[in-house]
Amino acid sequence: MNPETESDDLQAExxxxxxxxxxxxxxxxxxxxxxxSPALRDAVAAWEARLLPLAYxxxxxxxxxxxxDRIRRSxxxxxxxxxxxxxxxxxxxxxWRNLHLWxxxxxxxCAAAVLLGGLLSARITAPPAVRYVVxxxxxxxxxxxxxxxxxxxxxxxxxxxxxxxxxxxxxxxFWTKGEGWNAPVSLGLLQSGQSLQVSLDALxxxxxxxxxxxxxxxxxxxxxGRPTGxxxxxxxxxxxM
Amino acid sequence: xxxxAGFDYEAALAACAAGDADALRRLYEHEGPRMLGVVRRIVxxxxxxxxxxxxxxxxxxxxxxxxxxTRGSARGWIFSxxxxxxxxxxxxxxxxxxxDETAAVLDAEAALVAWQASADALxxxxxxGRMAHCLEQLEPVRRSCVLHAYVEGLTHSEIARRIGTPLGxxxxxxxxxxxxxxxxxx
Numbered sequence: 001m002n003p004e005t006e007s008d009d010l011q012a013e014x015x016x017x018x019x020x021x022x023x024x025x026x027x028x029x030x031x032x033x034x035x036x037s038p039a040l041r042d043a044v045a046a047w048e049a050r051l052l053p054l055a056y057x058x059x060x061x062x063x064x065x066x067x068x069d070r071i072r073r074s075x076x077x078x079x080x081x082x083x084x085x086x087x088x089x090x091x092x093x094x095x096w097r098n099l100h101l102w103x104x105x106x107x108x109x110c111a112a113a114v115l116l117g118g119l120l121s122a123r124i125t126a127p128p129a130v131r132y133v134v135x136x137x138x139x140x141x142x143x144x145x146x147x148x149x150x151x152x153x154x155x156x157x158x159x160x161x162x163x164x165x166x167x168x169x170x171x172x173x174f175w176t177k178g179e180g181w182n183a184p185v186s187l188g189l190l191q192s193g194q195s196l197q198v199s200l201d202a203l204x205x206x207x208x209x210x211x212x213x214x215x216x217x218x219x220x221x222x223x224x225g226r227p228t229g230x231x232x233x234x235x236x237x238x239x240x241m
Numbered sequence: 242x243x244x245x246a247g248f249d250y251e252a253a254l255a256a257c258a259a260g261d262a263d264a265l266r267r268l269y270e271h272e273g274p275r276m277l278g279v280v281r282r283i284v285x286x287x288x289x290x291x292x293x294x295x296x297x298x299x300x301x302x303x304x305x306x307x308x309x310x311t312r313g314s315a316r317g318w319i320f321s322x323x324x325x326x327x328x329x330x331x332x333x334x335x336x337x338x339x340x341d342e343t344a345a346v347l348d349a350e351a352a353l354v355a356w357q358a359s360a361d362a363l364x365x366x367x368x369x370g371r372m373a374h375c376l377e378q379l380e381p382v383r384r385s386c387v388l389h390a391y392v393e394g395l396t397h398s399e400i401a402r403r404i405g406t407p408l409g410x411x412x413x414x415x416x417x418x419x420x421x422x423x424x425x426x427x
Contacts, residue, residue, distance in 0.1 A: 078303065
């Protein structure tokens with residue numbers, strides 16, 4: 001075989017390898033030869049560079065939000081296995097290698113995965129039935145005044161059960177506060193007798209015992225962003241099957 | 242080599258090799274969607290594709306020190322690590338079932354058309370030298386073979402079945418197309 005033909009064959013092989021047409025066996029055989037053949041390695045590298053623009057023909061796909069957490073956890077295992085990659089780790093690297101931090105993050109990641117898994121399976125399997133109910137009652141009389149129904153953890157509807165007159169220049173403001181939140185969050189203003197549909201997209205998913213209340217506020221809503229007027233109705237979320 | 246967005250792949254790999262995990266995160270944030278896009282076209286399964294991108298990132302991290310800038314671009318290295326993992330995965334699982342042949346034929350064509358029509362086409366052309374021109378020099382059916390192989394990871398026989406052409410012909414077309422591309426791109 002003359003050198004030119006040999007070089008052509010090498011080019012063809014390297015090209016087919018990079019193009020991706022080879023079988024598993026052929027791929028493994030070629031990869032094994034690459035370690036001992038600089039010419040083959042160079043030919044493959046040249047083909048990788050030549051054909052790289054074709055990779056940009058595939059449309060980008062947004063990875064799942066938890067993929068990076070998986071990668072990070074795998075990386076953590078490797079970092080723990082080989083601690084001395086550089087002589088003096090920077091402060092950032094010291095933080096990165098802090099096992100406690102990682103355990104915390106891994107736990108948080110697991111919790112988030114469980115939560116997301118729950119949410120996803122709920123979305124797939126749950127019939128469009130009510131899953132949370134809150135009955136808002138007057139603090140003194142405990143007379144039910146409003147009902148909050150959640151057909152998902154993201155969307156709730158507030159419906160009046162009785163008529164109630166709101167004084168002139170005032171409005172009812174609808175609030176919620178979950179366990180561990182610093183302050184109630186406003187879900188909107190309403191007049192008596194109105195029903196109100198609220199999206200909870202900006203909030204954490206509904207949780208059992210989450211507090212809901214209606215307070216009497218100025219017509220334009222609480223000036224402070226927190227409840228200032230008297231509580232008219234109050235109740236906590238109850239999960240229903 | 243920087244890309245159009247000014248991302249320095251070589252520096253990212255060097256930082257990975259030095260143990261800076263934040264560099265891998267930056268690389269993932271910058272190139273993750275493209276890596277996943279490339280892999281998903283080949284394996285045609287989102288969950289498997291994400292597994293492979295995971296493995297690719299770990300590979301890039303552990304092998305970053307072996308990257309040699311004199312032998313190719315950092316970006317090319319990253320994509321070849323990723324693509325070969327995807328190719329190995331589908332080859333190890335034997336030939337994947339082609340469920341919708343027509344749609345898939347259109348896919349490869351659509352990819353080319355989409356790229357030609359895309360707003361990035363000019364940047365793509367400028368950024369990738371003569372590839373666009375050279376690809377256009379190939380006969381359409383041969384160009385499709387090349388795209389089926391590279392973008393979709395099909396073997397010779399899969400391509401032959403896909404386009405309804407004898408295996409020997411497909412092999413010859415691809416080999417000649419590679420020769421033509423190499424000549425044209427040199």
